[in-house]
Amino acid sequence: MDFSENDSVDAVLASFADTPDPRLREVMDGLVRHLHGFLRDVRPSLHEWEQAIDFLTAIGQRSDEHRQEFILFSDVMGASMLVETMEATRQAGGASGATGERVDATASTVLGPFHVVTSPERALGDTIDSVGTGEPCLIEGSVRAPDGTTVPGARIDVWQADEQGSYDVESEGRQPIGNGRGLFTADDDGRFWFRSIVPAHYPIPTDGPVGALLRATKRHPYRPAHVHFIVEAPGYVPVTTHVFVEGSPYLDSDAVFAVKQSLVRDFAAVDDADAAARHGLPNPFRRAHFDIVLAPEAS
Template sequence: MDFSEDDSVDAVTASFADTPDPRLREVMDSLVRHLHGFLREVRPSLAEWERGIEFLTAIGQKCDEHRQEFILFSDVLGASMLVETMEAARQSGGASGATGEESDATASTVLGPFHVVRSPERALGDSIDSVGTGEPCLIEGSVSTPDGTPVPGARIDVWQADDHGFYDVQVPDAQPLGNGRGLFTADDEGRFWFRSIVPAHYPIPTDGPVGALLTATKRHPYRPAHVHFIVEAPGHVPVTTHVFVAGSAYLDSDAVFAVKQSLVRDFAPVDDPDAAARHGLPTPFRRARFDVVLQPASS
């Protein structure tokens, strides 16, 4: 049978008819339908299609052990946040509301392209900042279930940019590997706390094909100041999330669409020498509280 525009979808989906995995066949059939529909709508020239292939190739070539350009591409298209939102709704057993917020568990956000280095294990109260620049802060909180039951021994993986907006892997000459990162274990009452610095807002990397796309579409590359969290515990649904710094620039226009109001926290100034001494911090310092709620896993 001759391949034509009218029968292209049928011809290609038929080639997947013997796919043993039903989910894989479902995904491929849908991909073909939407891709061919997109092409018929946009009607790219051959030169434009080749440019698109070159763009995707460049994304792959920009990926290495310290950077994931495909995640960045997914982020700026809002795909990462859409998948996160749908997954959170699936885990909670229903559709999320119009805001994408979940009523019980802590809201999820994107992983981001820089969770590419294992966070060093640290004791509660340790500092994740080994450079010594920036405004010192204390971040504390607890891990519990929706009914308030503490989750002892929960694992809290955190990572953040420095006060100049860079992650350790971006500037290895200025930050040692592991700076701004920590893996903590909640105490018997589900509590955690650690020292850090107040992160800065920053641009996502713009020296690759995703940055070129933002420039071409006149979109800014900035993210508001935030700290990344992955919190998990046996028998519970893990959450990948952020805590955002209240008052930061770009809270209303995050380049990767990840801000949720429930995740914004005040990093309040504290001018209390006794409190500072207890936590090994100078006076004054900033303090933020971020309590995390995990859904019990379905049985």
Template sequence: MDFTVETATDAVVDSFRQTKDRRLREVMESLTRHLHAFVRDIEPTMEEWEAAIGFLTAVGQTCDHTRQEFILLSDVLGVSMLVETMNGTMNGTETGTESTVLGPFHMTESPRRELGDSIDLLGTGRPCVVSGQVLAADGTPLPGAELDVWQCNEDGFYDVQQPDVQPPGNGRGLFRTDVEGRFWFRTVVPSHYPIPTDGPVGRLLDATGRHPYRPAHIHFIASADSHRPVTTHAFVDDSPYIDSDAVFAVKQGLITDFTESYDEQGAERFGVTVPFTHARFDIVLAPEPETT
């Protein structure tokens, strides 16, 4: 069969017919059909094809052990949120806390911390207490659930972005809930911030007239035995860009009140001084689907 515009897709799809892994064959056949349809739609010149290859090459070359430019590209194209949202539902119905993107900065292991510890190792901002419960879908508390937490500082930078300013592990913590499924830790209110713009993804945003900002948030990954883990955020309710997140991750149910508190008893209980900021963020985990 001659390789022509008309026969190209069938020829490539047919080349995968002996793939033993059924899922891999399904993925490659679908990818080929959609990619070829895209190429036929936009009819790229050879120069445009070379530019596209150069862009993807630059994305890969920008990745290192603390930065994942391909995740960033997936984020700004809405693919990360689409995959998260599809995988965060069961039979089309959300049964737990809504999921959001992992983001490009979950690149180092969070240090193990005790409940009530501070993840702010700099101590430069107003203290903030984050507390809540991890619950099953029926409201039952989940003792011993694990929470992986990470955030930027009050200036909008993660520890891996400022190795000369922030100690490793600043803004990060790995916690386990108590016997009533409760958790609490001290931190600072994070800032809104731009995603990295010094690489190919930043240049893409600039070329398309899009801003690079994310609203202020704290990342969580929550997991417990016999339940589906969830990757989510607590968004600061009055943050700039709450309505125009560069990576499309804001969901209304995740916008959280970060409230100024003068409660002296609460301050003493949490180990802070008044005034402090308090955010309550409960996380509900869906059950693992039954296997057949």
């Protein structure tokens, strides 16, 4: 049978007809239908299609053990946040609030391209800042279930940019690997606390193909100041989320669409010499409180 524009979908779908995995067959069916529909809508020239292939090839070539350019591309296209939002609804069994988040659970956000280094194990109260620059702060909170039950022993993986807006893996030796990262274990009451510095807002990497796309479309590359969290515990749905610094630039125009008001916190100024001494911080310092609510796994 001759391959034509009118029968392209049927021809390709027929080639996948014997796919034994029903979910894979469903995915390929949707992909083929939408991809061919997209191509018929925009009608790219052969040269434009070659440019698209070159763009995707460049994304793969720019990805390495320290940076995931495909995640960056997914982020700036809003795909990462859409998948996160749909996953939250799925985990809730379809019951979700107006924002599509799991009812009563901490809102999820994107993973980002820099969760590529294993966070060092740290004790509660340790600092994740090994450089000693930036404005010192204390971040504290608790992990609990929606009914208020504490979650002892929850694992809390955190990572953040420094005061110049750079992660350890992109600072060209200015920071040691592991700076700005920590893996903590909540205490018997589900509490956690650690020292850090107030992170800065920053541009996502623009030296690769995703940056070229942003420039071509006149989009800014900036993210508001935030700290990343992954929190997990047996019997609960893990959450990947952020805490955002209240008052940071770009809270209303995050380049990766990840800001949710429920995740914005005041990093309040504290002038208390005794509290500073208890936490091993200089006085004054900044303090943020961020509780994490984990949804129970479906039984």
